[in-house]
Amino acid sequence: DTAVSQTPKYLVTQMGNDKSIKCEQNLGHDTMYWYKQDSKKFLKIMFSYNNKELIINETVPNRFSPKSPDKAHLNLHINSLELGDSAVYFCASSQDNWAGDETQYFGPGTRLLVL
Amino acid sequence: GQSLEQPSEVTAVEGAIVQINCTYQTSGFYGLSWYQQHDGGAPTFLSYNGLDGLEETGRFSSFLSRSDSYGYLLLQELQMKDSASYFCAVGTGANNLFFGTGTRLTVIP
Numbered sequence: 608d609t610a611v612s613q614t615p616k617y618l619v620t621q622m623g624n625d626k627s628i629k630c631e632q633n634l635g636h637d638t639m640y641w642y643k644q645d646s647k648k649f650l651k652i653m654f655s656y657n658n659k660e661l662i663i664n665e666t667v668p669n670r671f672s673p674k675s676p677d678k679a680h681l682n683l684h685i686n687s688l689e690l691g692d693s694a695v696y697f698c699a700s701s702q703d704n705w706a707g708d709e710t711q712y713f714g715p716g717t718r719l720l721v722l
Numbered sequence: 723g724q725s726l727e728q729p730s731e732v733t734a735v736e737g738a739i740v741q742i743n744c745t746y747q748t749s750g751f752y753g754l755s756w757y758q759q760h761d762g763g764a765p766t767f768l769s770y771n772g773l774d775g776l777e778e779t780g781r782f783s784s785f786l787s788r789s790d791s792y793g794y795l796l797l798q799e800l801q802m803k804d805s806a807s808y809f810c811a812v813g814t815g816a817n818n819l820f821f822g823t824g825t826r827l828t829v830i831p
Contacts, residue, residue: 638817648807648824650765655817662817697764710755711819713764 610634611714613698619720620688628683628717630698637703639681640711641673644695656681657703693721724748726810726822733828734800742795742825744810752813754786754793759824760806768808769795797827805829 611632620626632639641653654673655662661673670686685692698714726746734740744754753772757765771777771786771793783796797804810822 640817640819648759650809650821650824652818652820657817699765709813710767710770711765713766715764 611698611700611712613714613717615717616715617718622688622690622721624688625686626688628696630681630714632679632700634700634712636700637678638701640699641683642697642699644697688721690721693719724820726812726820728810728822728825731826733830736800736802736829736831738800739798740800740827742808744793744822746791746812748812748814748820750815752815755811756784756795757809757811758806759809765809800829802829
C-alpha cells in the first residue's frame, strides 16, 4: 500500500492557468507538508499543516494555497502559474511534529512544467 | 539567516567508505536528519541525530556535534546503488525541516 500518494505525477500547463495537486497519506499522521524542489535540487518547505493549524512559509507567493479537507489530505492549488513555478512538488507527512525532527515520509512528487 | 553547507559532489569507489559533512547555522535546532534521493525519486529517511554522538544503521552511520554545529553521514562498503543525492536537514521548530543543498554521490566501479 502506498503511504503518501500524489496526483498527478506529471503536469504540463500554460502560463496563467490555475492547477491543483492532490496528496493523500494513509499513515495516520497528524502533520503534512508541501515542498518545492527546483532544478538545482534545492528542497524547500512551502507549507506544513498540523491537524489544526496551517503554518505558512512567508516566502511563498500567495498564488499558492493549500487546502486540507481532512488530516489525511493536503492539496495544493496554484493560481496564475508562472514559468518560475516549474519544479517538482513533494508532499510529505510525519507524526505530530512541532519540532520538525520526526521522520518525514515523502510522496513520489509531481513534476510541473509551465510553458 | 539559516544555512546548511554540504559538498555539492563526491565520487568514491565501490566497496570504499565515504563521509559527507554538513555544517549548519539555524535559528532553532531539534536534531539533524539525513535523507537519500535517487534521480527521479522521492527523498527517503536514512538517519537522525538528536544528541551528540554516532548513530549506526547497517552500512550507514551518522554523527552529530552540537557544539560545533556539525554532522556527517558515513557510508561503508559502498555499492553502486548508493549513487544518489544525500541531504542533511535540521528540525528548526514550527513544523519546519530545513534542508541542505544536497551532495551528489557517484559510486564508480
